[in-house]
Amino acid sequence: MQTLNKNFDVIIIGGGPIGIACALEAQKKNLTYLIIEKGCLVNSLYNYPTNMTFFSTSEKLELDGIPFISSNPKPGKREALEYYRRIATSNDINIHLFEKVNEVKTENANSHKVFTTKGEYTAANIIVATGFYDIPNYLGISGEDLPKVSHYYNDPHYYATQKTLVVGASNSAVDAALEIYRKGGDVTMIVRQAEIGQRVKYWVRPDIVNRIEEGSIKAYFHSNLKEIRENQVVIDTPEGEDVLENDFVLLLTGYRPNFGFLQNMGISLSDDGKKIPSYNEDTMETNVPGIYLAGVICGGVETHKWFIENSRIHAKMIMEHISKREKASA
Structure with missing residues (x-):
């Protein structure tokens, strides 16, 4: 879905499963939002090997309690693509595909400018859910x-x-x-x-x-x-x-998040070699007010620590915090 609106309560960078989970929670909270994804829907998953089988069982990959029915307990890539695509289309998720975010500038705690390959947007809050599959080691x-x-x-x-x-x-x-x-x-x-x-x-x-x-x-x-x-x-x-x-x-020596992108937004990284971004574990908000992290991006170079199964909860945590802050400022 495309929208002419340029100002949102939340902009979600990354249209993978966790980005979609954030959008579903934003809808529940009646927050205006936009997902911006530089590739196709669930782009990283799309680029996984053809015959890949998930480590997690299908129920651990579900979003918002929407059943994920697969032919085997551990679904494959094609089944996952179908599942997340149907969630996005049936819920009319507001998403811009094939649009890359080049820069995010923070004007103040309640205003961030997002510059992409196709336009400019403003948002009170930013969620970075970009994963790690784009930059090889x-x-x-x-x-x-x-x-x-x-x-x-x-x-x-x-x-x-x-x-x-x-x-x-x-x-x-x-x-x-x-x-x-x-x-x-x-x-x-x-x-x-x-x-x-x-x-x-x-x-x-x-x-x-x-x-x-x-x-x-x-x-x-x-x-x-x-x-x-x-x-x-x-x-x-x-x-x-x-x-x-x-x-x-x-x-096949692994991949890493785009640390330069995080640092350009002002997000601090740990200096112990793990490059773990600074964020509040209760709210997922980074050291930059109004900018949040969701999914595997939270683990720095330790990309094995966060995955769909254990980071789905980030969406609820983030939207609950944003919603409370929006109500407090109303």
Whole structure:
């Protein structure tokens, strides 16, 4: 839905599940609001791998008590897209898609200006629900910009019969390695630690461990990717340097929030390396009055701490605080 209005009680930056949850709560409180999303609806989810299965069960992904019916207890990407799309359309959510927020300027505690690729808006309150999936953790090595390199994985068919290097040991890396192997790819994994990550989905971890132990998927532990060449990769291993023939490289080493965007708004970040934004845990309001955080953005670089299941509550907390303040100033 598009609106000609330029002034709102709340502007929500990010049209993912948590942004939608904030919009539903704003409707309940009779607050005027607008979601601004730089991509499609639930953009990060849309860009997840084709065959991705959620760690959470469907009821843990529900918004506002709206039932999420899936064919399996743990839904897949397509089912989630359908669920959140239907919520947005059936509730007539006020959202601008494919519109990027470039800057937010605070005039005072009750007035913020939002500058986007398509216009300017003002709002008494801002909610940042932008997630973390847009900025990869780059390795900064030679060859990382070659065409055969990607920081995102979509579908295994693309890598069939190809020598594919997967860097990482989290859920995304493990899923990619297993799927590509099962589509006929020649898969090698590079893992910095001594083993596959313990946070890998519990029903998947035994599978990848067994495939590595039997030799179906090769793995270098305690190792790092040193260089990417046109037809090779160079690996640092405990036994020394190794050079492998290679067709494709998937650098699935995680992602991070846009910290510069937060800092430009005046939001403080912790200086302990975790870069956790400053916010009130009871209200989700940051150190900048009238600017709130919701969802995974609250965790700084610790992107595994917040997800849909445990951050849905942020929407109610924020809107309750905004509503009380609006009533107090009326």
